[in-house]
Amino acid sequence: MTAFSLDITLFAIKLALVFFVILTLAAYLVFAERRILAWVQDRKGPNRVGPFGLLQPLADLIKLLTKEDVIPGAADRWLFYLAPAMAAIPAILIFSVIPFGAPLTIFGRNLPLVVADLNVGLLFFLSLSSIAVYGVAIGGWASNSKYALLGGIRGLAQLISYELSMGLSLVPIVMLSRSFNMADIVAAQATIPFIVYQPLAFIIFMLSITAECKRIPFDLPEAEGELVAGFHTEYSGMRFGLFFVGEYINIIVLGGLAATFFLGGWHGPLLPPTVWFSFKTLAVAFFFIWMRGTLPRLRYDQLMHLGWKVLTPLALVNILITGWWLALK
Amino acid sequence: MIVPLEQILILAGLLFxxxxxxxxxxxxxxxxxLVCIEIMLNAVMLVFVAGSAQWGDPDxxxxxxxIMxxxxxxVSLALAMVVYLHRRRKTVNTDLFSEMRG
Amino acid sequence: MKLYLALILLLPLSGGLFNALLGRLLPRRLGEVVACGVIWGAFACSVLAFISFNAPEQVEYASWLSDFDFKAPIALYLDQLSLSLTMMITFVCGLIHLYSVGYMKDDASPSRYFALLNIFVFAMLTLILAANLPLLYLGWEGVGFCSYALIGFWYTEEKNATAGRKAFIVTRIGDTALGIAMVWMFQLFSTTSITELNGMGFLMPTGVITALGILLLIGAAGKSAQLPLSVWLPDAMAGPTPVSAQIHAATMVTAGVYLLIRMFPLIGSSPTTLAAIAIIGAATAFYAATCACVQRDFKRILAYSTISQIGYMMLGVGAGALTASTFHLLTHAFFKALLFLGAGCVITALHHQQDIFSMGGLKKQLPAVYWPFLAGVLCLAGFPGSGGFFSKDDILGAVFDQGGTLYGTLFAVGLLTALLTAFYTFRMLFVVFHGEASTPLNHQTLTPDTRSAGRVEPIMTITLIPLALLGLFGGFLNLPKYLVSHGLLSTFVASIPGFSALEHASDATGISLQIIAATTSLLGLGLAWSRYTGRRRAESLQLEDAGLHFTRFFLNGWYLDHLYNLLFIHPFTWLSRFLWKKIDESTIDGTLNGLARITMRLGEIPAGWSNGRVATSLIALAGGTAALLGYAVWSLM
Amino acid sequence: MIEQTIFYILAAVALAGTLLAITEKHPVHAIMYLVTSLFSMAVIFYLLMAPLVAVFEVILYAGAIMVLFLFVIMMLDLGHPEKGISPHWKEWLPALLLSGISITSLAAIIVSRHATVSVCPAAQPIREVARRLFQEHGMAVELVSLQLLFALVGALYLGKAPSPPTTLPEKEVVKSPGEGVTL
Amino acid sequence: MQLLSDIQVIFGGFRVTLAHMLRKPVTIQYPEQKRVPYPRFRARIVLTRDPDGGERCVACYLCSAACPVDCISMQSAEREDGRRYAAWFRINFSRCIFCGLCAEACPTLAIQMTPDYEICTRDIMDLVYEKEDLLIDGCGKDASYNFYRHAGIGVTQTRGEGLEETPPVDVRALMP
Structure with missing residues (x-):
């Protein structure tokens, strides 16, 4: 086997593995969320299908696949088909720039544990997360229903607002690590994770990504109390499933990003790097679920107020302070 | 350069x-x-980037x-104006906004 | 050293930003602690800088403005002068901040107050530590802005807001002169660094140096409230008392003196400039002292005394006695802060009563204020042995040493001023603190919750004590030559160019001058004693309360405000009206209207094209593009 | 070789997307076509060794500007081709004519020139781009930021909802502060 | 001040949910683990018998009238001795809401509610209970109660034989 074809094979295996793990994790995150929410509410949660209910995601999948695919008569057909994919695909793509372990050496070949080692990895993440808006907006618009439209508009405004504070909260990270490359950012945290230097940026980032993946307390686009199900009201079956699984992929990916940017990536003592990375990612995901079990939903003006008048100025001040600090050093 | 500069320029011209x-x-x-203006601006950007790649200068x-x-x-100003005009006249037809003719 | 200097500046700035951004959301106490803490932190840093200081040093942090050959980096310069001033400012301002905690206890917006106060300190420190003129100017303007905002702090009252605006506008006149001087200097020497400029004075003819010196003097006069730009300072009393203390003692008004001292090696080579500085200084000192003698507002007396003392410092600079000026600047900072803070205590105790004729007999009611205040009064009056005595006498001695008719006259004026100073200072003390409590204090005691004269926060009186000690024993900083061979301050600053230029006269002259000064001071005390204590007190007070004709002249500051009104504002309004009615409306507009009519006729010809539709313009644009390109192709072939 | 092929494919996609965008009657569809075109432009930028521009093209153009268009269309409910005025075929004629002339002339000019030497310069690192941007064109950055500030203020002013009529009872007219559009 | 207390409140919320997360769930795994209802639980309706083994129901229609969802229907009949009974008695449990108003209304304590709550079925017609499905061999909650023993004058007993009934008084014997 030539070196080139070996590289290709290894890459393909890596890709397949990442795909499999991400999708499985997303499915099980749904399950985990249901279980943890149940615990918060003193319930047990789904525990019937398989041991401890572990096969529940499979059952859900089968249910979604076999459901009738309803398309509203007045819907804009092509956009209606397109929207779920546009919600889910960017989320998966973001993962391609996250390094999830220390580089391996297999058959004498160096194998970095990241799908694509872009030198503008951080910006790639920002660009893809800004694309994710389309899923919400188009989904809401194409349904041709007032609830969906309102959800879509809300989602649009919310996502582009919080994009800003998210990007700004990452600027200190770039300043500290002096690189847009994810691997460099992780390498810069070999000894001390950035959360120690940048607690404020971490808080802003966490709030912003919560708003980015439209979760409580920022779930205005799908606020079921007001808008039925928001932008995906009219979706059913596997199209709905795509939206749904997209949201959970998003949680995993953003958890991975929080781990990469602030919690030291795959660095950690004793345990193997990949285990550390998944531990940190799942810890963030757990925190999301915990937050959903705890906080009430914000009002729309509070949401905008928080984004524009609190988080964005705070992030700017944080950048200034970091600049000062770096200049003094 | 992946392709000769002329081809990029022709592409940019076509887009423009x-x-x-x-x-x-x-x-x-x-x-x-406004959308069409965005297309034209994009074409201009393509020319700039092509020049940058041709001569190895980041400018x-x-x-x-x-430009971006x-x-x-x-765009933010123009769309705010669209919202404003739509609120006033319930239309976005520019031919109907001609009060400022000389 | 780099770190200490950066912290000295950044701590107050971050404190100010903290209070400005988060102050309203956090507990009041936290904001106060942060505001005071950063100033004391800056003081600690300056002490550390003092300990590790061995030679003047310039540190550069970042580039700020740089274009072609113009460069103004963010660079700080630390020498003995800026170091001693930095220590004084951070210390005095730290005390003022602590005092403010008590004084502003019941104010509704403490975060705005403390944010501005912190930024004020930051701006002043920038001014002091700047290594180049643009950065100095930044601090200069920052000081101006903060003083504007703080003087008009209680802006809901029209009077206060007007006072703030007045301070801002009057100081702008000086700032303009400074700006012109700065640009001119860059044009002449193509550098903005202060040290470089100071070494380049010999390159230019004396006339240019004189002009530069005069421009700088105008700038300094604006900021330091010297004649003729002194009118803003008495009105600046509208702000809270700690702000007045900060403006008068530590930060703003000394900026002008500092500027002149800093640029002395450049401008000192022109005797004309020096004479101008000395004359302005002496005239201001005398003018303000006369005004202070008849004022009846507690804070206005102190304000005029500040103008007067700054005049002394200017006089010292004019006489080339930089060490003496710096010395007086330092002692003045201590005792003036003390006096203002003491006055603030009195005013608080009397529920914001500022008229001294409504006070009296406070000695027994407020002993914790009286004794430190007495120390301040002794210093201001130049009572023998106090800090103010030595520093003021240093200046007078230096003026006397210059000799000649001009400086001789100035010395006489200075001496007369010293007499007046002693008089009005003790007048203030006796009227406020001595006498019987039966003088119209009654209406304050009406409030049931106050036993006698209201309560003063302990933190306010405690802060007076260190200041009183420093004021009283500030003389040890630089004892005269006949007592010790080298004063501490003289030795410390001796290596700065310009400071050691002066050779003092003999010890005998020095001692005799001291004796004269002491006599003057005691004479003033005696005058005040005979007039405002004992039997004649009631009589004098009644007389002054009624208002004599000649006192009204002094009371209104020699009608300087009216003079400005007459000289500038009336002609300006008249000229504006003339230009508006006659020139603009009839001449220019008439011509223009005629032109416009013709243009309109002409314009109607192609008007059909501009039908206001966007599409038409677009078609024209695209058509033009196509035509241009087509022409290019045609010419190619 | 591969890159060249990719470039031609991308150019074709960009052209097709743009053409469809301007001929589409439906604004939302037009914007989706344009976003496709912008994506291929972004990849072209990446191939031209300008990763920063490529990424900003996606973040700013596709992610912010086009989203803003979408937002306005959705909010003002302009997405009805049957209501909106789409151009009559006669209106295409002058556009076609003028564009045709221009394109032909431009192509003629470009082709008639001698082919420039196709050098292959090294890619500029982002650090170098940033250094140029902030050190040599600092003033331009300041100007652009000022312009953005003005645009912000202007948009805020224009977008401000007109003050509600006074006849409404007070509870109904309470609007969330600082928000132009109540959703 | 506001900010600090807000933060404190939010963290308080997180603390509470974490505490609940670690608490034992209160869920009952139903089909395997049955809940024991209280004796007076209001579930399936039954018709009881009096202590003598006779039907208590006298087909008075009061339950039918009281039923808010009209799920009770019957046909009254009369034995030769005048005692009334229901010829047929039907409760449609697919409509019943277990409100208990019928049991409240019943004067003879015939209709009663039991804790038997598991009445699921695949065929909805199985939920229509006839009299034979409803009637149980027992007295239910008030075991000793027999309506006719109290009120059955002329039907099951003659005057003066009823419980808590004083014998009739001959008014003519009351003459002074």
Whole structure:
């Protein structure tokens, strides 16, 4: 086997593995969320299908696949088909720039544990997360229903607002690590994770990504109390499933990003790097679920107020302070 | 350079004049006019980036970035104006807004 | 050293930003602690800088403005002068901040107050530590802005807001002169660094140096409230008392003196400039002292005394006695802060009563204020042995040493001023603190919750004590030559160019001058004693309360405000009206209207094209593009 | 070789997307076509060794500007081709004519020139781009930021909802502060 | 001040949910683990018998009238001795809401509610209970109660034989 074809094979295996793990994790995150929410509410949660209910995601999948695919008569057909994919695909793509372990050496070949080692990895993440808006907006618009439209508009405004504070909260990270490359950012945290230097940026980032993946307390686009199900009201079956699984992929990916940017990536003592990375990612995901079990939903003006008048100025001040600090050093 | 500069320039020219044609044709709809202006600006950016790659000078990229920043300012203002005009007259047909004729 | 200097500046700035951004959301106490803490932190840093200081040093942090050959980096310069001033400012301002905690206890917006106060300190420190003129100017303007905002702090009252605006506008006149001087200097020497400029004075003819010196003097006069730009300072009393203390003692008004001292090696080579500085200084000192003698507002007396003392410092600079000026600047900072803070205590105790004729007999009611205040009064009056005595006498001695008719006259004026100073200072003390409590204090005691004269926060009186000690024993900083061979301050600053230029006269002259000064001071005390204590007190007070004709002249500051009104504002309004009615409306507009009519006729010809439709313009644009390109192709073939 | 092929494919996609965008009657569809075109432009930028511009093209153009268009269309409910005025075929004629002339002339000019030497310069690192941007064009950055500020203020002013009529009872007219559009 | 207390409140919320997360769930795994209802639980309706083994129901229609969802229907009949009974008695449990108003209304304590709550079925027609499905061999909650023993004058007993009934008084014997 030539070196080139070996590289290709290894890459393909890596890709397949990442795909499999991400999708499985997303499915099980749904399950985990249901279980943890149940615990918060003193319930047990789904525990019937398989041991401890572990096969529940499979059952859900089968249910979604076999459901009738309803398309509203007045819907804009092509956009209606397109929207779920546009919600889910960017989320998966973001993962391609996250390094999830220390580089391996297999058959004498160096194998970095990241799908694509872009030198503008951080910006790639920002660009893809800004694309994710389309899923919400188009989904809401194409349904041709007032609830969906309102959800879509809300989602649009919310996502582009919080994009800003998210990007700004990452600027200190770039300043500290002096690189847009994810691997460099992780390498810069070999000894001390950035959360120690940048607690404020971490808080802003966490709030912003919560708003980015439209979760409580920022779930205005799908606020079921007001808008039925928001932008995906009219979706059913596997199209709905795509939206749904997209949201959970998003949680995993953003958890991975929080781990990469602030919690030291795959660095950690004793345990193997990949285990550390998944531990940190799942810890963030757990925190999301915990937050959903705890906080009430914000009002729309509070949401905008928080984004524009609190988080964005705070992030700017944080950048200034970091600049000062770096200049003094 | 992956392809000769002329080919990129021709692509940019095509994009630019498609945008211009659209601008002329869609003169009744303000939103589409703005969209066409975006197309034209994109073509200009392509020229800048191509020049930057041709001569190995980052200034072209910088101008492309400046164009983007200016465009975002222009679009935000223009769309605010669209909202304003729509609120006043319930239409976005530019031909109906001609009170300022000489 | 780099770190200490950066912290000295950044701590107050971050404190100010903290209070400005988060102050309203956090507990009041936290904001106060942060505001005071950063100033004391800056003081600690300056002490550390003092300990590790061995030679003047310039540190550069970042580039700020740089274009072609113009460069103004963010660079700080630390020498003995800026170091001693930095220590004084951070210390005095730290005390003022602590005092403010008590004084502003019941104010509704403490975060705005403390944010501005912190930024004020930051701006002043920038001014002091700047290594180049643009950065100095930044601090200069920052000081101006903060003083504007703080003087008009209680802006809901029209009077206060007007006072703030007045301070801002009057100081702008000086700032303009400074700006012109700065640009001119860059044009002449193509550098903005202060040290470089100071070494380049010999390159230019004396006339240019004189002009530069005069411009700088105008700038300094604006900021330091010297004649003729002194009118803003008495009105600046509208702000809270700690702000007045900060403006008068530590920060703003000394900026002008500092500027002149800093640029002395450049401008000192022109005797004309020096004479101008000395004359302005002496005239201001005398003018303000006369005004202070008849004022009846507690804070206005102190304000005029500040103008007067700054005049002394200017006089010292004019006489080339930089060490003496710096010395007086330092002692003045201590005792003036003390006096203002003491006055603030009195005013608080009397529920914001500022008229001294409504006070009296406070000695028994407020002993914790009286004794430190007495120390301040002794210093201000130049009572023998106090800090103010030595520093003021240093200046007078230096003026006397210059000799000649001009400086001889100035010395006489200075001496007369010293007499007046002693008089009005003790007048203030006796009227406020001595006498019987039966003088119209009654209406304050009406409030049931106050036993006698209201309560003063302990933190306010405690802060007076260190200041009183420093004021009283400040003389040890630089004892005269006949007592010790080298004063501490003289030795410390001796290596700065310009400071050691002066050779003092003999010890005998020095001692005799001291004796004269002491006599003057005691004479003033005696005058005040005979007039405002004992039997004649009631009589004098009644007389002054009624208002004599000649006192009204002094009371209104020699009608300087009216003079400005007459000289500038009336002609300006008249000229504006003339230009508006006659020139603009009839001449220019008439011509323009005629032109416009013609243009309109002409314009109607192609008007059909501009039908206001966007599409038409677009078609024209695209058509033009196509035509241009087509022409290019045609010419190619 | 591969890159060249990719470039031609991308150019074709960009052209097709743009053409469809301007001929589409439906604004939302037009914007989706344009976003496709912008994506291929972004990849072209990436191939031209300008990763920063490529990424900003996606973040700013596709992610912010086009989203803003979408937002306005959705909010003002302009997405009805049957209501909106789409151009009559006669209106395409002058556009086609003028664009045609221009394109042909431009192509003629470009082709008639001698082919420039196709050098292959090294890619500029982002650090270098940033250094150029902030050190040599600092003033331009300041100007652009000022312009953005003005645009912000202007948009805020224009977008401000007109003050509600006074006849409404007070509870109904309470609007969330600082928000132009109540959703 | 506001900010600090807000933060404190939010963290308080997180603390509470974490505490609940670690608490034992209160869920009952139903089909395997049955809940024991209280004796007076209001579930399936039954018709009881009096202590003598006779039907208590006298087909008075009061339950039918009281039923808010009209799920009770019957046909009254009369034995030769005048005692009334229901010829047929039907409760449609697919409509019943277990409100208990019928049991409240019943004067003879015939209709009663039991804790038997598991009445699921695949065929909805199985939920229509006839009299034979409803009637149980027992007295239910008030075991000793027999309506006719109290009120059955002329039907099951003659005057003066009823419980808590004083014998009739001959008014003519009351003459002074």
């Amino acid at each position: 004049f498609i945008g211009m044609g659209g601008l002329l044709a869609w003169r009744a709809n303000l939103i589409m006019m 072209g990229q910088l101008f492309a970035i400046f 920043a200016l465009t975002s300012a222009e």
